[in-house]
Amino acid sequence: xxxxxxxxxxxxxxxxxxxxxxxxxxxxxxxxxxxxxxxxxxxxxxxxxxxxxxxxxxxxxxxxxxxxxxxxxxxxxxxxxxxxxxxxxxxxxxxxxxxxxxxxxxxxxxxxxxxxxxxxxxxxxxxxxxxxxxxxxxxxxxxxxxxxxxxxxxxxxxxxxxxxxxxxxxxxxxxxxxxxxxxxxxxxxxxxxxxxxxxxxxxxxxxxxxxxxxxxxxxxxxxxxxxxxxxxxxxxxxxxxxxxxxxxxxxxxxxxxxxxxxxxxxxxxxxxxxxxxxxxxxxxxxxxxxxxxxxxxxxxxxxxxxxx
DNA sequence: ACTGCGTCCTGGGGGC
DNA sequence: TGCCCCCAGGACGCAG
Numbered sequence: 354x355x356x357x358x359x360x361x362x363x364x365x366x367x368x369x370x371x372x373x374x375x376x377x378x379x380x381x382x383x384x385x386x387x388x389x390x391x392x393x394x395x396x397x398x399x400x401x402x403x404x405x406x407x408x409x410x411x412x413x414x415x416x417x418x419x420x421x422x423x424x425x426x427x428x429x430x431x432x433x434x435x436x437x438x439x440x441x442x443x444x445x446x447x448x449x450x451x452x453x454x455x456x457x458x459x460x461x462x463x464x465x466x467x468x469x470x471x472x473x474x475x476x477x478x479x480x481x482x483x484x485x486x487x488x489x490x491x492x493x494x495x496x497x498x499x500x501x502x503x504x505x506x507x508x509x510x511x512x513x514x515x516x517x518x519x520x521x522x523x524x525x526x527x528x529x530x531x532x533x534x535x536x537x538x539x540x541x542x543x544x545x546x547x548x549x550x551x552x553x554x555x556x557x558x559x560x561x562x563x564x565x566x567x568x569x570x571x572x573x574x575x576x577x578x579x580x581x582x583x584x585x586x587x588x589x590x591x592x593x594x595x596x597x598x599x600x601x602x603x604x605x606x607x608x609x610x611x612x613x614x615x616x617x618x619x620x621x622x623x624x625x626x627x628x629x630x631x632x633x634x635x636x637x638x639x640x641x642x643x644x645x646x647x648x649x650x651x652x653x654x655x656x657x658x659x660x661x
Numbered sequence: 662a663c664t665g666c667g668t669c670c671t672g673g674g675g676g677c
Numbered sequence: 678t679g680c681c682c683c684c685a686g687g688a689c690g691c692a693g
Contacts, residue, residue, distance in 0.1 A: 354685080354686065354687080385670085385671090417688095439670090439686085440670090440685070440686055441671085441685090473670095473671095475669090475670045475672085477669070477689090478687090478688060541662090544666090545665090548687090550688080557686080558686065558687090629672080647686095648668095649685075649687095650685085650686090665692090666691090666693105667689105667690090667691090668690085668691105669686105669688095670685105672678105672685105672687105673683105675683085676681090676683100677680090677681105
């Protein structure tokens, strides 16, 4: 599943391959294509109308949210193609001529005859052209490749917190202390806090479980029961595992395949708990358990991540 | 305000 | 062998 490292890999691939290429046509394929553009005001026609004739100026990310500001004739970008990959969204640079693919939902054709395809099996992802607005926290952060200090962010992502690989958060200068305070202010289980994109963005189910394993914490451990130093360790663990996954994902794509397929690609061999039900813990030899958590799964070591 | 649960969606794969 | 159902989960809407 695409979490921060996978989305960043996609962002870097897009930055390398699709900037400054005028868009000639946009096709939205079938009812599931329409579903992928469901958040576009005016639907597929409007998406096409807003993209054709323009080009992408940059590829920017915050957490799992990704956007491509559109170049304006005489000034700064005011709109962007916004994308969320959901669970199964992929950006692909198809070979020419490309065969039909059952999961292709949208094709953006460039004036140079190349194309950028959006595939999505489960259609939890979406695409829309959205206005860029000023933010109160000073800009996109993250690996805001290409946009420099532009403080604009898509309206639809303005509520999303900075992520752990944001240079400001990673350095601890912005957000980190406040984040620890907010987790400690709640009785809510610490995994729910990690997954709350308005508290800290980019962490999904896989890396949350891995970070909790590293920090030897149970997912239901109340935030308010944890000393600040323990929470710092947890955030460090989440940062480290996402950095490592990014390093693994960053080596795996070429010009034809912009997306790595999330954790099912190259990083899964490095996972300590996720997807390892019944296997021994790498650290203590205890048994890895899979438990139902918020309508999905949580993996933990039954011995070194005890229930509070 | 805050929290938690249901919903959306498809196809691979396990089990009967 | 074939078919059915479970399961994967990010984000959002709504209920309490």
